[in-house]
Amino acid sequence: MATKSLHKRKSDLANSNRQLEILSNGIFQDGELPTFKAKISETDQFPLKAKKLEILQINVGYMCNQVCEHCHVDAGPDRKEIMTKETMQQCLKVIKNTGAHTLDLTGGAPEMNPNFRWFIEEAAKAGIKDFIVRSNLTIIRANKKYYDLPEFFKKHNVHVVSSMPHWTRGKTDKQRGDGVFDKSIKALQELNAVGYGIPDSNLRLDLVYNPSGAFLPGDQASMEKDFKKALIEDFGIQFHNLFAITNLPISRFLDYLIASENYEDYMYQLVEAYNPAAVANVMCTNTLSISWDGYLYDCDFNQMLELPVNSKVKHISEYNEDLLEGRNIVISQHCYGCTAGAGSSCQGSVA
Amino acid sequence: MSKSYYDPVDLRKFGNITEWSEELGNKFFDYYGKVFEEGALTAREKALIALAVAHTEQCPYCIDAYTKDTLQRGVTKEEMMEAIHVGAAIKSGATLVHGVQMMNKVNKLDG
Numbered sequence: 001m002a003t004k005s006l007h008k009r010k011s012d013l014a015n016s017n018r019q020l021e022i023l024s025n026g027i028f029q030d031g032e033l034p035t036f037k038a039k040i041s042e043t044d045q046f047p048l049k050a051k052k053l054e055i056l057q058i059n060v061g062y063m064c065n066q067v068c069e070h071c072h073v074d075a076g077p078d079r080k081e082i083m084t085k086e087t088m089q090q091c092l093k094v095i096k097n098t099g100a101h102t103l104d105l106t107g108g109a110p111e112m113n114p115n116f117r118w119f120i121e122e123a124a125k126a127g128i129k130d131f132i133v134r135s136n137l138t139i140i141r142a143n144k145k146y147y148d149l150p151e152f153f154k155k156h157n158v159h160v161v162s163s164m165p166h167w168t169r170g171k172t173d174k175q176r177g178d179g180v181f182d183k184s185i186k187a188l189q190e191l192n193a194v195g196y197g198i199p200d201s202n203l204r205l206d207l208v209y210n211p212s213g214a215f216l217p218g219d220q221a222s223m224e225k226d227f228k229k230a231l232i233e234d235f236g237i238q239f240h241n242l243f244a245i246t247n248l249p250i251s252r253f254l255d256y257l258i259a260s261e262n263y264e265d266y267m268y269q270l271v272e273a274y275n276p277a278a279v280a281n282v283m284c285t286n287t288l289s290i291s292w293d294g295y296l297y298d299c300d301f302n303q304m305l306e307l308p309v310n311s312k313v314k315h316i317s318e319y320n321e322d323l324l325e326g327r328n329i330v331i332s333q334h335c336y337g338c339t340a341g342a343g344s345s346c347q348g349s350v351a
Numbered sequence: 352m353s354k355s356y357y358d359p360v361d362l363r364k365f366g367n368i369t370e371w372s373e374e375l376g377n378k379f380f381d382y383y384g385k386v387f388e389e390g391a392l393t394a395r396e397k398a399l400i401a402l403a404v405a406h407t408e409q410c411p412y413c414i415d416a417y418t419k420d421t422l423q424r425g426v427t428k429e430e431m432m433e434a435i436h437v438g439a440a441i442k443s444g445a446t447l448v449h450g451v452q453m454m455n456k457v458n459k460l461d462g
Contacts, residue, residue: 209425
């Protein structure tokens with residue numbers, strides 16, 4: 001398993017233009033498979049347009065204590081892109097006036113941003129009620145300074161959404177690194193101990209499942225049952241919901257697909273599983289993604305592909321919700337990942 | 352015409368069998384879809400049975416399809432291999448139980 005990001009390895013695929021070329025060439029160029037634009041046009045869903053903003057998703061930095069095999073952010077300890085306090089202050093200005101009801105913090109490991117706690121405290125003062133922190137769990141056990149994170153989350157009623165690819169050690173560690181499973185279990189037990197994930201508790205703990213290889217996620221409700229049964233029986237762990245998320249063919253997952261000669265078959269799977277009902281609810285229509293340096297994107301995936309919003313407003317410093325509403329969403333073939341089967345979003349299935 | 356009897360790409364064309372016999376093809380696929388729905392058995396249990404039978408039938412298309420299907424359902428490789436052993440045990444048991452027939456015949460002819 002790699003211990004460095006594609007960026008650090010100076011891989012060809014660290015270049016977003018190269019990724020976009022791959023996604024537009026070959027089977028999509030010669031017409032073997034329809035482009036995403038052609039596919040959504042069949043059901044008159046092109047262009048996709050942004051609706052009313054509900055979720056502000058802020059990526060506070062690409063640094064992470066893990067180097068997961070399929071990370072779409074290409075995150076890792078060697079990534080130095082971290083949101084500054086100044087950019088956070090610009091975000092806070094927006095938060096005070098936004099109509100969005102949810103603030104969704106992601107990374108990397110968002111907790112590794114030195115101003116992470118300050119930012120949450122300030123955002124709470126600014127009136128945000130629904131916080132999501134996308135935690136990799138192991139960060140809670142990575143260093144003493146993070147041990148009290150469960151208590152901090154509880155104090156601010158943060159909704160914790162944690163990655164957990166499988167209920168067995170083998171499959172989890174293969175995807176996320178040796179020792180990740182045991183640390184994740186310990187972190188989940190600590191979150192349970194302060195009240196997270198307990199039925200009827202308002203301290204929400206949801207898990208995210210994404211497949212460990214070149215296949216699509218199974219039915220979210222069935223997977224949730226299997227996860228719940230295994231985690232309670234084996235470790236006494238409880239959680240609220242499971243979000244099944246499809247791996248999008250970008251960054252490290254694209255690298256894996258190509259290296260393992262699964263790219264074409266995977267794209268076929270995505271296109272064959274295309275579901276127009278999922279298109280109606282894709283997350284880019286109600287979410288705005290903000291990068292560590294304050295630029296605006298339709299989603300975290302477009303952020304990684306460096307596809308900025310199609311709007312006069314490009315940066316948080318010039319934010320204008322009215323101008324952003326109704327903008328055309330920027331698409332490419334990676335978007336098939338969000339419209340396959342029951343659909344996929346940062347909140348799980350959408351159809 | 353392909354130079355090989357089996358081509359992985361043909362699996363994607365399975366649905367085309369309805370083109371030459373629409374009614375029977377559709378009835379088959381309706382039945383097939385219904386069989387694999389959640390019922391008294393879970394869809395996961397059914398997928399594992401299908402994986403075992405795919406091996407006893409030695410159908411490369413089915414092995415391809417149900418390996419992927421079971422992976423999608425979170426089935427581990429240990430569970431998959433055990434399921435195949437169930438199929439293998441029945442296959443070998445079915446061979447060996449006929450040994451009794453052989454023994455009966457020997458005893459009759461040369462007992």
